[in-house]
Amino acid sequence: MLHKWKQEFLYNFKSITYFLGINDTSLMVNPRIQHRPTICYRPIKPSDLETLERIHSDVFPIRYESEFFQSVVNGCDVVSWAAVDRSRPDGQSDELIGFVTARIILAKDSEIADLLRYDSSRVDQTLVYILTLGVVDAYRNLGIATALIREVIKYASSIPVCRAVYLHVISYNNPAIHLYTKMSFNCIRRLHGFYLINGQHYDSYLFVYYVNGGRSPCSL
Numbered sequence: 001m002l003h004k005w006k007q008e009f010l011y012n013f014k015s016i017t018y019f020l021g022i023n024d025t026s027l028m029v030n031p032r033i034q035h036r037p038t039i040c041y042r043p044i045k046p047s048d049l050e051t052l053e054r055i056h057s058d059v060f061p062i063r064y065e066s067e068f069f070q071s072v073v074n075g076c077d078v079v080s081w082a083a084v085d086r087s088r089p090d091g092q093s094d095e096l097i098g099f100v101t102a103r104i105i106l107a108k109d110s111e112i113a114d115l116l117r118y119d120s121s122r123v124d125q126t127l128v129y130i131l132t133l134g135v136v137d138a139y140r141n142l143g144i145a146t147a148l149i150r151e152v153i154k155y156a157s158s159i160p161v162c163r164a165v166y167l168h169v170i171s172y173n174n175p176a177i178h179l180y181t182k183m184s185f186n187c188i189r190r191l192h193g194f195y196l197i198n199g200q201h202y203d204s205y206l207f208v209y210y211v212n213g214g215r216s217p218c219s220l
Contacts, residue, residue: 033138038087041151044080044099046073051096059134061197072101078131079104081151083144098135100148102128102155107163112206115188116163116214128156130167133176149183156211163214170195171203185209 044052049069056064071078083098107113107125116127130152135144156162168191169176181187185207194204 035087035089037085037139037142039097039139039142039144039147040084040086041081041147042084043075044072044082044096044101048082048096049073052099055096055099055134055136056132058136060132077103079128079155081148083135083139083148085139096136097139098144098148100133100152101131102152102165103131104159104162105129110166112164112166112188112208115208116210125161125163126159127163128152128159128165130165145179146183149179153209153211156209160212162211164208164210166206166208168194168204168206171205177205180207183209 052072053064053069056069070076072080078101080099080101082096084094085097086093088095104126105128106123107116107127108123110127110129112127130149133145133148135142152165156165165185167180167185169180171190177187186209187205188208189206191204191206193201195202
């Protein structure tokens with residue numbers, strides 16, 4: 001059975017950490033871009049709503065409810081970062097070309113509580129759960145996904161009561177698995193039938209990145 005927070009958030013928002021064709025060749029210029037991009041990062045804001053919806057539709061194999069997008073752009077229980085290309089010559093220098101969304105949850109209510117070094121009497125101790133991560137096709141292979149994940153890790157590390165960043169990756173998403181492994185996330189578990197997409201079940205890997213001394217002595 002899923003934890004109560006996961007039932008509420010994953011089922012209502014149909015969230016899935018999934019992205020396509022991203023790797024960490026940060027110095028490479030994609031031949032589909034006719035200029036050298038200047039990538040900057042900022043919070044997602046309400047004016048990003050239409051673009052955020054379009055990219056999710058293009059990148060992910062499931063449809064997200066409008067409630068999810070409203071929560072992201074308005075910062076309601078969701079923290080987020082946008083990647084933009086300030087050097088775009090088409091007047092769209094503030095338009096999203098990548099994003100990551102995440103949610104803060106209580107450690108005691110999470111499915112990885114047994115993997116953490118934390119004081120169970122401290123009810124304020126938290127985790128950061130990555131919900132979605134994506135980069136538009138023309139800007140892949142430029143290290144943007146890596147930079148976005150680093151923003152999440154930096155944010156989590158700045159919260160003294162936070163113990164880890166974690167996420168689920170669908171089992172066939174080899175680029176994502178490679179990237180998280182390269183960034184020192186620990187692959188902790190394989191969860192059978194975790195995702196239900198178009199009537200078919202898919203396994204998931206659970207990845208964890210410990211911060212602020214969150215690693216448990218008995219964790220893998």
